[in-house]
Amino acid sequence: MVTINDVAQHAGVAASTVSYVLSGKRTISETTRARVMASIRTLGFHPHAGARALASNKANxxxxxxxxxxxxxxxxxxxxxxxxxxxxxxxxxxxxxxxxxxxxxxxxxxxxxxxxxxxxxxxxxxxxxxxxxxxxxxxxxxxxxxxxxxxxxxxxxxDFTGAGELCVNHLAGLGHKRVALLGAPQAVYDRDTGFARRTRDGVLTAARSLNVHAVARPCEPTYAAVLRELTALPNVTGLIVHNEAAVDHALTALRTLGRRIPDDVSVVAICPDEVAERATPELTSVPIPxxxxxxxxxxxxxxxxxxxxxxxxxxxxxxxxxxxxxxxx
Amino acid sequence: MVTINDVAQHAGVAASTVSYVLSGKRTISETTRARVMASIRTLGFHPHAGARALASNKANxxxxxxxxxxxxxxxxxxxxxxxxxxxxxxxxxxxxxxxxxxxxxxxxxxxxxxxxxxxxxxxxxxxxxxxxxxxxxxxxxxxxxxxxxxxxxxxxxxDFTGAGELCVNHLAGLGHKRVALLGAPQAVYDRDTGFARRTRDGVLTAARSLNVHAVARPCEPTYAAVLRELTALPNVTGLIVHNEAAVDHALTALRTLGRRIPDDVSVVAICPDEVAERATPELTSVPIPxxxxxxxxxxxxxxxxxxxxxxxxxxxxxxxxxxxxxxxx
DNA sequence: GCCGATCGTCGAAGCGCTTCAACAATGGGT
DNA sequence: ACCCATTGTTGAAGCGCTTCGACGATCGGC
The missing domain is CATH 3.40.50.2300 (Response regulator)
Structure with missing residues (x-):
């Protein structure tokens, strides 16, 4: 292993000088700096992380x-x-x-x-x-x-609350009066995970204030479960999907139920752009940044x-x- | 910060003894060991990783x-x-x-x-x-x-070669004579990633030796691409999918094309059990362990x-x- | 031409740990 | 009763680095 002392010796300076060249915590003349850097490169010096952590009290x-x-x-x-x-x-x-x-x-x-x-x-x-x-x-x-x-x-x-509101606002702005949120699996709500609840709250709050009828349903990401949920919601014209693994299933299920997108039902997903763009048709979405x-x-x-x-x-x-x-x- | 010396002092032993208690590299009497362990616990001692790495030349x-x-x-x-x-x-x-x-x-x-x-x-x-x-x-x-x-x-x-062979053996054993491999996107083959090629080789080799007709097609994981591929392969009765993101699309596409699984076409996937079990119908699969x-x-x-x-x-x-x-x- | 500031460099101390050589205290074997 | 091994413990050295205080050199101000 090549140490800071090897570098110092090779460059004809003190070890502390090498350290200061590396950290920049003291002014070093341009000539010395250049000489040290050259030595570092020729010897292939890499500071020992442990030693550094010990001496400086920072592990980086x-x-x-x-x-x-x-x-x-x-x-x-x-x-x-x-x-x-x-x-x-x-x-x-x-x-x-x-x-x-x-x-x-x-x-x-x-x-x-x-x-x-x-x-x-x-x-x-x-x-x-x-x-x-x-x-x-x-x-x-x-x-x-x-x-x-x-x-x-x-x-x-x-801001998942805001995301939920945004989806409802968009659908309401298009004239939709009956919307549904297809959410995360029940287990996620049970676990008290914030983002799922916050989205739901946002959806419900915005719907109330815009006089839109909204229901929120948890959902397992299996085709069967998604189909069941959507079958149970025949009147909905705006669907918000906040469950990435269920997005494709939802589209397939709507197709199977003979409901065209967006003619019969509008779909907006909260999911990565990648998923939204890969879907057919491409989905209006709120990406998670x-x-x-x-x-x-x-x-x-x-x-x-x-x-x-x-x-x-x-x-x-x-x-x-x-x-x-x-x-x- | 509480150091090994603090522990040593608290336990009334030398620092090196504490070190040996921790590492077990020397025999220590049961009484001393117990005393040291007690001190470690009461003081909440955790060895400093950097110091340890420096002294022992191992970072763990x-x-x-x-x-x-x-x-x-x-x-x-x-x-x-x-x-x-x-x-x-x-x-x-x-x-x-x-x-x-x-x-x-x-x-x-x-x-x-x-x-x-x-x-x-x-x-x-x-x-x-x-x-x-x-x-x-x-x-x-x-x-x-x-x-x-x-x-x-x-x-x-x-052993992806073996995985490919295994899929073909299974299909051939069921009497299938025309099989296809729906593989990774072209980019993956271009990149020379081994597993995709090895699977393909396994499929083609096994097919040849079993006198089964096989084609291998790279495939983007979009519904449109999958549908295109499957439409172009009307005679195939055995389909091997080695592209997880395309699995669901393939099932949907077959359904759309009016080809029942497994009556008209048998499907075997190389994918995690989780994906295979979630699909409808559940898929015969070779999991990646x-x-x-x-x-x-x-x-x-x-x-x-x-x-x-x-x-x-x-x-x-x-x-x-x-x-x-x-x-x- | 002298003094204090500034700049660039150095030597040494010390970070918390492991490990080595050494030593004290036991415990058989004879 | 004596010696040698074994067992349990210790002090000190040293791992490679940062940082502090100190020191010589250079420089501008009067």
């Missing part, structure tokens, strides 16, 4: 706690993860992967071992058992999702690591893209 | 390089990842997440900084640019997938970290589960 690593739970749509999760890793790397940090298995204990272990400087928790539930642990730990952290109380925490998420959420989460965390305080809750404004699955009532 | 962290590329089925990727993290934790290691963005440079950086003890690369292509880097780095590593040459490497994967591959990959890596040598290629035997989508010709 953040933890990402992914849930891997049933009912979450995995591609979106991956988008989050990719965005987080990419953004973290841009800020010179690496990402340690944590799964739900270890739960609160894992969070505690990682934080106490000084292995990470901060953490990002994904898919936070309304009553998430990891949140109390996080509070007592006082390591900088960012939550994706909204727990019951965000006091003293930093949370970020899509996974990449943006991931990036913002990292930004917030880095800001906290720099000692800044941040807003306790950041809600991203939902946007609706009109495609060919919605039309006048 | 492995890197997992995920591709996040188009054409990979993400839920399977997540299964891999979960299995890897879980297995690694069981072996007292954490997992650092690497994405494809950084490519070979990322692999080099991580390895040289002593941040990880070994690496697992997922979705390795036939001519993967990371492989040469890995070779010169000489850190223990395990590849999931098969590069052109596995010499001196440790690779593990499902993501969890097992992940576990085995970690086992192999741990073995290498312990200084053992391992087989250069491990291929897992595919298994076919018969469900209701296949029947006699």
């Amino acid at each position: 690593v953040i933890a990402l706690a992914l849930p891997f739970r049933q009912g979450m749509h995995l591609p979106v999760l991956m988008q989050f993860a990719t965005a987080v890793v990419t953004a973290a790397r841009a800020a010179d940090h690496d990402v340690l992967l944590l799964t739900a298995d270890e739960g609160a204990a894992g969070v505690r272990r990682i934080a106490n071992s000084a292995m990470v400087d901060g953490l990002i928790l994904m898919d936070v539930e309304t009553h998430d058992p990891r949140v109390p642990t996080l509070r007592e730990l006082d390591r900088p952290s960012v939550l994706i999702g909204l727990p019951a109380s965000a006091d003293g925490l930093t949370c970020i998420d899509l 996974a990449t943006e959420v991931g990036q913002r989460a990292v930004e917030l965390l880095m800001s906290k690591l720099d000692g800044n305080t941040t807003a306790s809750v950041t809600l991203l404004t939902p946007r609706l893209t009109v495609r060919s699955s919605t039309g006048p009532a | 962290v492995i890197a997992l390089a995920l591709p996040f590329r188009q054409g990979m089925h993400l839920p399977v990727l997540m299964q891999f990842a979960t299995a890897v993290v879980t297995a690694a934790r069981a072996a007292d290691h954490d997992v650092l997440l690497l994405t494809a963005d950084e490519g070979a440079a990322g692999v080099r950086r991580i390895a040289n900084s002593a941040m990880v003890d070994g690496l697992i690369l997922m979705d390795v292509e036939t001519h993967d640019p990371r492989v040469p880097t890995l070779r010169e780095l000489d850190r223990p590593s395990v590849l999931i997938g098969l590069p052109a040459s596995a010499d001196g490497l440790t690779c593990i994967d499902l 993501a969890t097992e591959v992940g576990q085995r990959a970690v086992e192999l890596l741990m073995s290498k970290l312990d200084g053992n040598t391992t087989a250069s290629v491990t291929l897992l035997t595919p298994r076919l589960t018969v469900r209701s989508s296949t029947g006699p010709a």
Whole structure:
């Protein structure tokens, strides 16, 4: 292994000088800097992460706690993860992967071992058992999702209530009077996962204020279940689907029931653009801005690591893209 | 922060004794061990990962390089990842997440900084640019997938050739004489990704030796593309689908074309059980044993970290589960 | 032409842990 | 009763890096 001393010797300077060249925490003459950099390159020097963490009290690593739970749509999760890793790397940090298995204990272990400087928790539930642990730990952290109380925490998420409202507004604007929300599986509501409920609340609230009749139905993502639900809702002319795995099934089921899109029923989905664009017909949709959420989460965390305080809750404004699955009532 | 010295003082022993209690590398009397453990618990001591890495020259962290590329089925990727993290934790290691963005440079950086003890690369292509880097780095590593040459490497994967053969054998055994493989998007073959080609080869080889007529078609996972392909194959009575995102589309398309499953056409899919079971009808399938591959990959890596040598290629035997989508010709 | 500031560099201390050599205290074997 | 092994514990060295205080050199101001 090539150490900072090897570099120093090769460049004819002190080890501390090499360190300062690398960190920029002291002014270094241009000539020295160039000489050191050259030595670093020829020797192929990479600082030892452990030594660095020990001496500087910073690991330059953040933890990402992914849930891997049933009912979450995995591609979106991956988008989050990719965005987080990419953004973290841009800020010179690496990402340690944590799964739900270890739960609160894992969070505690990682934080106490000084292995990470901060953490990002994904898919936070309304009553998430990891949140109390996080509070007592006082390591900088960012939550994706909204727990019951965000006091003293930093949370970020899509404004799902707003997304639900947006869908209803769009349909109401087209003249639809009877709409339905095809939601997540019952298990997701039972688990108290915020985003599913918030969407439902948004839909119902907006419908009430616009004098639109709305029903919200949980739904398993199987063709049979979707068909059953849609068969039971013959009068609905506007359908909001907030369940990615059920989107294709819903389209097939409507086709089977002889209901044309958008002539007989307008469909708007809350799902990634990718899913909306691949469907036939292409779906009017409110995308979940996974990449943006991931990036913002990292930004917030880095800001906290720099000692800044941040807003306790950041809600991203939902946007609706009109495609060919919605039309006048 | 509570250090090993705090623990030592609290327990009335030397710091080295605490270290030996933790590592078990020296015999310690039961009474001392108990006293030390008690102190550790009361003080809430967690060893500093950086210090440990520095002193012992082991980070107890492995890197997992995920591709996040188009054409990979993400839920399977997540299964891999979960299995890897879980297995690694069981072996007292954490997992650092690497994405494809950084490519070979990322692999080099991580390895040289002593941040990880070994690496697992997922979705390795036939001519993967990371492989040469890995070779010169000489850190223990395990590849999931098969590069052109596995010499001196440790690779593990499902035997996709065998999976293709297995599907054809099953269909031929039911009396089918004309079969088709609906494969991955063209881009995946172009990229020289091994698994797609190996499946195709297995299908074609088995068909030839069983005197079955077979065609293999790449396919985009859109309803329109799938419908087009299936319309162009009116005589086929056995369909093999190796493209998870296209599975549902294929079933819908067959239904639309008025071809009943399994009466008119038998369908066998190479996909996770989850997808096969959710489909209507439930699909005869060859699952990709993501969890097992992940576990085995970690086992192999741990073995290498312990200084053992391992087989250069491990291929897992595919298994076919018969469900209701296949029947006699 | 002298003094204080500024700039660039250095040496040494120390981060928290592991591990090695060494030593004290036992416990048979003879 | 003596010696040698074994067992249990210790102190100290050192892993590779950052950072602090110090020091010589350069420079502008009077």
